[in-house]
Amino acid sequence: MKILPCTLFPCIAQEEDNLDEFQSKNMHSESSCSSHCSTLSSLPSMPSIPSLTPSSHHHEQPPSAAANHHCLATLKGHSSYIFSLALTGKHLYTGSSNSDIRLLSRDPLNNQENPTNKIVAKGKSAVKSIVIMGDKLFSAHQDHKIRVWRINSSTPDQKMKCISTLPTINDRCMKLFLPKNYVEVRRNKKCTYVNHVDTVSALAISSDGTCLYSASWDRSFKIWNISDFKCLESVHNAHEDAINSIVVSNDGLVYTGSADKKIKVWKKVEGEKKHKLVATLEKHKSAVNALALSVDGLVLYSGACDRSIIVWGKGDGGGGGFMVVVGALRGHNKAILCLCVVSELVFSGSADKTIRVWRKGVGKSYACLAVLEGHTKPIKCLVATVDSGHFDNSYLVYSGGLDCDIRIWRIQLTSI
Secondary structure (H helix, E strand, O other): OOEEOOOOOOOOOOOOOOOOOOOOOOOOOHHHHHHHHOOOOOOOOOOOOOEOOOOOOOOOOOOOOEEEEEEEEEEOOOOOOEEEEEEEOOEEEEEEOOOEEEEEEOOHHHHHHOOOOEEEEEOOOOEEEEEEEOOEEEEEEOOOOEEEEEOOOOOOOOOOEEEEEEOOHHHHHHOOOOHHHEEEEEOOEEEEOOOOOOOEEEEEEOOOOOEEEEEEOOOOEEEEEOOOOOEEEEEOOOOOOOEEEEEEOOOOOEEEEEOOOOEEEEEEOOOOOOEEEEEEEOOOOOOEEEEEEOOOOOEEEEEEOOOOEEEEEEOOOHHHOOEEEEEEEOOOOOOEEEEEEEOOEEEEEEOOOEEEEEEEOOOOOEEEEEEEEOOOOOEEEEEEEEOOOOOOOEEEEEEEEOOOOEEEEEEEEEOO
16 A cells, blocks of 8 residues: 655635536446546536635635644545445544545654555445444445444454345234335335435444434434344435435434435434424425534534535434524635544545635634545545544544545644
């Protein structure tokens, strides 16, 4: 694996005329994946909501903070698109379009001195999402399946064992004989509710670590018991188009973002067995690709093909799950493809090949602290963590994209 240094270019304001829109739904083959960032004939207008940046210059910082930032390393050696990233312990796991799951050190210094890039698992199709709970790694795939892998904590760089594929054979067989277990998945076609029938696009884990949530382009999301891998619930026809993202708050609210331009909020009402729709958030003008929640769950960030990141906050309805628009973060000039939140920082990756770092200020104000440039193709996935071992107020950001590279960035906040 080859490691290259990279530089950060200064943040500049982006022109918004004659821009391309990123297609949110991937085509079903690796060869066509590169075309899924092709241009469209028209671009929907930006949402008519106020910007949360303090001025028209998106790079202007609030007077109380500044940030030093640079790319620590570029990890070469992958031969396919990077679709997903996950951190656990001292390691970074990557999922790619050729079905590989690879293991790397999360420490950029280790990657420079002793490069590690081992294939620790291989599925049967592209890995769209990865989440980790304890010694289990869950991977979502384009072949409609979810695979469960056992991580060996003593030798994590060894091949992982696939301990289950969801839905399990037992789950499928038990549902075959009762008509009530069948749902219509396409016109004149029915299937048992435990099966996804299109790409599994996103995964999330409940705050108590007991349930796995999966979202799919088949317009459904499902809930699985992590202890025995049983499908507990399936919400079919949750949206009118493919679901691209799913997040779960600490209070049990489920948020789904879809190519139908909508974000829906779901909740299991006390005394009920199934999740119910409690709110529909409609402000984006095109497909919603990414969702992220603040640490306290009170703020939701959504990114879409309309190039905006909409900030939603809990309204006067309190804990009922209803969100209201606070404003929008603008600066990217193509589709927002991924989001992540650490502390008061929000990181956004885009089809414009850049990562923007946003910081929440006083009240409703936000500022773009940096634009990270270096990727040569759209950025598909981001993870970030506090870099407490090296500097105060420092963060490490890991990004992967369609250029087959993984980059490691350091963001250090400084008071001025």
